[in-house]
Amino acid sequence: MDFEWSDDQRNLYQACAAFARAQLNDDVVGRDRRHDFSRHAWEMCAKFGIQGLPVPAEFGGGDADPVTLAICLEALGYGCKDGGLLFSLGAHLWSAVTPLWRFGTVEQKQRWLPGLCDGSLIGVGAMTEPGTGSDAFAMTTSARLDGDHYVLHGGKTFITNAPVADLFLVFATTAATTTVVGGLGCFVVERGTPGLTIGKPFRKMGLHTSPMSEIFLDNCVVDADQMLGSPGAGMAIFNTSMDWERSFILAPAVGTMQRHFEQAVAYAKDRHQFGQPIGSYQAISHRIVNMRLRLDAARLLLYRAAEAKARGRSTRIESSAAKLFISEALVASSHDLLHIHGAYGYMEESGIERELRDAIASTFYSGTSDIQRNIIASRLGL
């Protein structure tokens, strides 16, 4: 077992972090205040190759193996302070790019993947409904086959990127029964399709630079060849994409926690109270040690999941464990950083209060912490 990165991996990390630091941090505080999604930053990321990282080169992607993917995303989270942008990129990668890459026909991949990789198309998956969050498969949005097309009807909520997205991967029931294997489909719906309406952007606690809204489907007609996978494969598509999402959606958070840790150490050495650097007080130094322990454990869980994915293994425990632990560690790390900075951290200009607001959502999206524990328990046969 080798815990060291190769020189190539270290160089890749440095290059991604340097790119993110130089290109993605423009006026983050102001954009957060204005709830501004940066299309410019999105395009810079696409130019750098982020949006197509795991996609085969023939469809415009970077062909990155899972470990390389984790390294790039960790570095991105280290350099980039825009948590909303990082989250929008994750939603795009795991809920739009991944289902197309894993389940699309060659024609579907040729049609949509190059645009999703080069930044000209923004995508997202639409699963959650007002009545179905954790119990996602109990959805009521339906798709009725009518000749050579499907008619979609229903609505989805909490859809990341929706206000700016060009492609929606909509999950809908295709059978009259509630069965999930065989009764669920995934449809690629393009913005502008008659019957698709995008709701007003939501105001939320954090991730302000990642826009979100409802979408409504009212007799929305899509061609049958806009369905992904074989008929009734919706559950496999959703679970497969979610497994990639749980493995990697918080890869940037590991980089973010590295940045928190370094910032905390520097401040604890610099800030003096009662004639001493605050880091000389155990209350502060032990808190920083805990930050470091969580960071190390988070990184190990991320790369364990990536390594298992690289070997083509089923990663249900590894991916849920990574999602669960890193999300809770990110909240704790942001809170610790705020605590160590006292009132300075509480001020908007510090950017630290924003990091905490952004972090909290991570224990909800991609399945809440309770649901991750349920998944792991069921894999243990409990």
Add this chain to the structure above:
Amino acid sequence: MTDISADIAVFLKDSPSWADRDVHIDSSTELLQHGGLDSLGVLELVTYLEQTYNVEILDEEVVPENFGRLGDVADLVRRKLATG
């Protein structure tokens, strides 16, 4: 009915997500026509198969072709055992 099909039938009859359905189960049983498996039922069945037969079933394999009939599920397990 092969042993694997019989095992799965016994497992399904006892599983909470299938137990209260009045359906005779054998290898030709169309699971989908009888209400199919819900998400919890699928997870339980996949965990059971992996632990009983020491095989690994990927999420992308949980499709109607492999889980439509009870016999399809048994065939999937048999293919996995054959390829080691």
